[in-house]
Each structure stands twice: as structure tokens, then as C-alpha cells.
Amino acid sequence: MYPTDQSAGARDKGIEELRAGIDEIDAEIVRLLDRRARLARKIGEFKRSNGLEAYVPSRERAVLDRVLRLGEGDFPRRGLEAVFREIISSSISLEERMRVAYLGPETTFTHEAALRAFGASVELEPEATVSDVFARVERGEAQHGVVPLENSMEGAVTHTLDELMNSPLKICGEVYLPIMQNLLSREDSLEGVRVVCSHPMALAQAAPWLRRNLPAARLQEVESTGEAARMAASRPGFAAVGSALAAESYGLKVLARGIQDSRANATRFIVLGRRWAGRTGRDKTSVVFSVKDRPGVLRDALSAFAEEGINLTRIESRPSRKRAWTYVFFADFQGHPEEERVRRALEALEEHCPYVVLIGAYPEARDPEAL
Numbered sequence: 001m002y003p004t005d006q007s008a009g010a011r012d013k014g015i016e017e018l019r020a021g022i023d024e025i026d027a028e029i030v031r032l033l034d035r036r037a038r039l040a041r042k043i044g045e046f047k048r049s050n051g052l053e054a055y056v057p058s059r060e061r062a063v064l065d066r067v068l069r070l071g072e073g074d075f076p077r078r079g080l081e082a083v084f085r086e087i088i089s090s091s092i093s094l095e096e097r098m099r100v101a102y103l104g105p106e107t108t109f110t111h112e113a114a115l116r117a118f119g120a121s122v123e124l125e126p127e128a129t130v131s132d133v134f135a136r137v138e139r140g141e142a143q144h145g146v147v148p149l150e151n152s153m154e155g156a157v158t159h160t161l162d163e164l165m166n167s168p169l170k171i172c173g174e175v176y177l178p179i180m181q182n183l184l185s186r187e188d189s190l191e192g193v194r195v196v197c198s199h200p201m202a203l204a205q206a207a208p209w210l211r212r213n214l215p216a217a218r219l220q221e222v223e224s225t226g227e228a229a230r231m232a233a234s235r236p237g238f239a240a241v242g243s244a245l246a247a248e249s250y251g252l253k254v255l256a257r258g259i260q261d262s263r264a265n266a267t268r269f270i271v272l273g274r275r276w277a278g279r280t281g282r283d284k285t286s287v288v289f290s291v292k293d294r295p296g297v298l299r300d301a302l303s304a305f306a307e308e309g310i311n312l313t314r315i316e317s318r319p320s321r322k323r324a325w326t327y328v329f330f331a332d333f334q335g336h337p338e339e340e341r342v343r344r345a346l347e348a349l350e351e352h353c354p355y356v357v358l359i360g361a362y363p364e365a366r367d368p369e370a371l
């Protein structure tokens, strides 16, 4: 027999005392949060009268680092980070009406990345394409944007690189998300699935699993994983490759979990804004440049980075789209343009390159596994 509330007697008394302790602490937390909110409002007023932006990634990094250093007790570190992500998100919303455009629709991985970067208290606005996200921010209809930049298995998101080349916007943040692909459907089992739809990258990530487990299914490419989930919800015999978040919001069954090809599959997203972020001491900088047409020029252009001991974390070429067979290079490196050694390396780069544009500087994302 299970004890009822009444019969639990002495044990109840024990738990009630503990709960009274929690109630007291909760009241104190709320009082402290109110005090913090009042300070954030004042900071918001100061920023408004001095033309400063509400979202300050470098300060957020400092706040989170400090909190994680303080939190060496019983409260889990991941929990601390999540709680403070939302506290800061609330502060931002008190400072100004913050609109963040992202590559939608809702429930896609970019949505998840935007939530990671800004928390749930800002207005997250889904856009149909990467260039719509850029356009919204460029027109000032959103202060920031979030788009995917590269996937650890599929490589660069070329739409994003092409937009970065021509936009006045800067990268002010980065988010890494481990990608978990799932097979979502209204059907009860794999036998009922005739068509599998998703974004081409998601289909590619799940390709070996799909070949093994659904060899007869037709694959259909659609604009996004969210759109795929919507289709799977409305059409019998359809399944989508997408996130667990999508399954939840479209009422789909998860027929198989973790169907992506590699456990190391992660996507890197960027936060766009009008300015790059301030220096934190653990930063990354992104540049785009073109080189003159002569042997060894790329080596010469990059040698200053080696000489200054600056670690290049990515280099990638794209057609310039200005003239056939001419290319631009995208490079990311550890460091911030305010550092002397970075300034020297960039000056040397300019000597070798007809075109160099600094497209962003931002706190280097923490490895989520390290928490």
C-alpha cells in the first residue's frame, strides 16, 4: 500500500521543514533578482543616452565566467550557466525591446542556437532565408541575427559566407551546437515511411543511417528541418529528419534518435550585429581577403600570423562572384583586433592583399563538453 499524505506522518514533517527552507531561499532569490533588474534598467538608461548597444557579449562572457568560478559548490555548473543565461536575457529585455532575427522556421537548430545566445526573454523572429536575416538586421528591424556558418561534417554554409562578403554587418558572437538528428513521423514504425524529407544538410548527415534502415524511401529536399517536420505532420507516409524540439511542437513520434553519421557532428552559428564585440582575453576574429595573382602569395599573406604566434582556426575560399576564377578567403583566428600582435598581423595581411575586411570579433565559444 502507498502511504497517503496523512499517513506519512513523521516523514512528512521532515520534508516540510526542508521545503520551508527552500521557500525562504526562493523568496530571497526573487528579491535579489529584483535588485539586479533595477540595476539593469539603470544600465539600459545609461546606454540609451550614450548610444551604446544593449547586448554586450564581452560583458556577458565576464559575468558567466565569474559566476562559474564562484559556483564551486553543490549547484551543477550547467544549471548555473542556464539560469544566468535567462537572468541576462531578462536584463536585456528590460533595457530595450530586443528583436533577434534567425533562420527559421521555429524549432530548427538555428532557433536553438538563438535561444542559447540570447535566452528566452528576447523576441526571436524566424526568417525564411539567410539573406532575409541579414536584410532585417541591415534595415534595423532587428538588432541582431543568428545564422548557421558551418557544419563539422558538411562544411561551410555558402549562403552565409556570400552574405558576409557583401554586408556591412559584423559577427559579434558564435555558438556551437552538437547536432542530434532524429527521424520524426506520424507513422508508428519505419514500415509506414515512404518519403523522408529535410534540409539537404540534415539529409546528408543522416544518409548512411537512411541507406541502411530505409533503403526504399524516397528522399525529398526542403528548405529547413522545421519545414520538413511540418510536412511530416500533415502527410501520411512522410518522415522528417530533424530536432527533438520539432517533434514536440508538431506532435510527431521520434521513430529513431541520433541518426546522424558521427557523434562529433556539430554546427557553428554566428550572431550578427552592427559592431563586433569587445575584447575578453579569449576571442576569435574573422576576416575576408583576396590575394594578388602570384606564386606564394597566400603563404606570404599568412606568414605574419605564424610569426606572431596567432592560431588560425579556419581558412576557406569562395568564388569572389565579381570576376570568374577569382577567389576570396575567409579566415578565423584566435585573438582580438585590439591586441597589438593581431594589429601587426592584420597590417602585414593588408600589405599582401588588395582587399581585407574585418568581418567580426567575438568571445570564443566555450566547449559545451567542458562544463
Ligand SMILES: O=C(O)C(=O)C[C@]1(C(=O)O)C=C[C@@H](O)C=C1
Binding pocket: 040, 043, 044, 054, 055, 056, 057, 059, 060, 063, 087, 088, 089, 091, 092, 095
Ligand atoms: O553590463 C551590461 O552592459 C548589462 O547590460 C547587464 C547585462 C547583465 O545582465 O549582466 C545584460 C546585458 C548585456 O549583454 C550584458 C550584461
